[in-house]
Amino acid sequence: MDYLKESLRLHYEWKGKLETKARASANSKQDLSLAYTPGVAAPCLEIQKDINKSYELTRRWNTVAVVTDGTAVLGLGDIGPEAGMPVMEGKCLLFKSFADIDAIPLCIRSKDTDEIVNAVSLFAGSFGGINLEDIAAPRCFEIERKLKEKCDIPVFHDDQHGTAVVVLAAVLNALRCVGKKLEDCTVAMSGAGSAGSAIARLLHACGAGNIIISDKQGIICKGQELSPAFEELAEFTNKNRITGTLADAMKGADVFVGVSAGGIVSREMVASMAESAVVMAMANPTPEIMPDEALAAGAAVVGTGRSDYPNQINNVLAFPGIFRGALNVRASDINEEMKLAAAHAIADLVSQDSLRSDYILPEAFDERVGPAVAAAVAKAARDCGIARI
DSSP states (O other), X not given: OOHHHHHHHHHHHHSOSOOOOOSXXXXXXXHHHHHSTTTTHHHHHHHHHOGGGHHHHSGGGGEXXXXXXXXXXXXXXXXXXXXXHHHHHHHHHHHHHHHOOEEEEXXXXXXXXXXXXXXXXXXXXXXXXXXXXXXXXXXXXXXXXXXXXXXXXXXXXXXXXXXXXXXXXXXXXXXXXXXXXXXXXXXXXXXXXXXXXXXXXXXXXXXXXXXXXXETTEEOOTTSOXXXXXXXXXXXXXXXXXXXXXXXXXXXXXXXXXXXXXXXXXXXXXXXXXXXXXXXXXXXXXXXXXXXXXXXXXXXXXXXXXXXXXXXXXXXXTHHHXXXXXXXXXXXXXXXXXXXXXXXXXXHTSOTTTOBTTBOSOOTTOTTHHHHHHHHHHHHHHXXXXXXX
């Protein structure tokens, strides 16, 4: 099947992947009096007295805004907010299908950080959570940080944190498969953008032994002239302060994580890694190294971002359950503890008996995933005191 051609045909047919469905009746004068005026004044006044009642008397408790500025849409780049709408509708479809969460696409006609933050913070009272999507780095970091400061509901940039959660789950199980522990391992990374930075932070939070990140200019090392974002990464990475290229970073490494560009890793670079190496090459559509090449070079476990190879790193394993758990306990944030809990919940769904080099993650359609992640996230929120019910 030509997926591009068939998808375009279907989008003309669908005319949008979402629609509004009424939960109350409007079939009689009495229905209108109860769902609208004059009866609706009663819930309005209840919310006026206690704003938290908005979660009980409206659909806010189960509604997430999916927000983009259209600057980093899939692999298409800066195509604009309207052109990003089909992707945002698709994301909303996943929220509903995998976690029964109502999600609304909101595509903002601005690239100004403060304008975006102001717009989102002003309509945040209509939602139980905010999912930031396809916003280019480094602006996405500042937008998320400022929104977390201004909003009392979870703000989650899925390109960063959803990816990080699934990568951590994959790495933990890949290391289980080869008999290694994360705290004993060196992780070489290619890419220090939104996903790469979040992956590095979560790996560090989970106790990774050493993390060495390389970007286009080479290995990030403390003491270099770095951007503020890279300075933060340099504080907890590259313990031995090595310099050089990605090839230097990969020498002797136990794990490679790529979120950068296709075809930049050679067989020789994989062969230079430690014995029983793990390779997560996630550039799309062309990975940093193709799985068969990595395996031929000696890698023991290989994952990609593609659905046509084993061990796909797929964000749908994470974000629906994470938001479901956060909404269920009316969490004020999605923090590191909740992300770590989500990663462990995903990893734990692959039993020791079923774990193998080509099966380190549950399938995207495994019905156990969403509930397991939601339960783990809700518990973590309660344990760290940010659950409100």
